Amino acid sequence: MKITVNGAPAEVSATTLSEALKELGYAQARVATAVNERFVPGAARAGTELSEGDRLEILAPRQGG
Numbered sequence: 001m002k003i004t005v006n007g008a009p010a011e012v013s014a015t016t017l018s019e020a021l022k023e024l025g026y027a028q029a030r031v032a033t034a035v036n037e038r039f040v041p042g043a044a045r046a047g048t049e050l051s052e053g054d055r056l057e058i059l060a061p062r063q064g065g
Contacts, residue, residue, distance in 0.1 A: 017048040
């Protein structure tokens with residue numbers, strides 16, 4: 001299915017956010033996620049279904065000031 005990841009077009013076979021993160025190489029990464037501008041906590045990723053055209057944001061924590 002075609003989705004947008006961090007502003008760039010992407011195609012995934014995953015149907016849930018958790019599966020998409022694995023497919024995109026974020027399986028073990030500590031990241032924050034949002035689908036269509038709605039925050040999705042880690043515990044809810046496996047139950048968050050993705051649909052064609054969804055917008056996924058993946059944010060990694062940063063250090064510094």
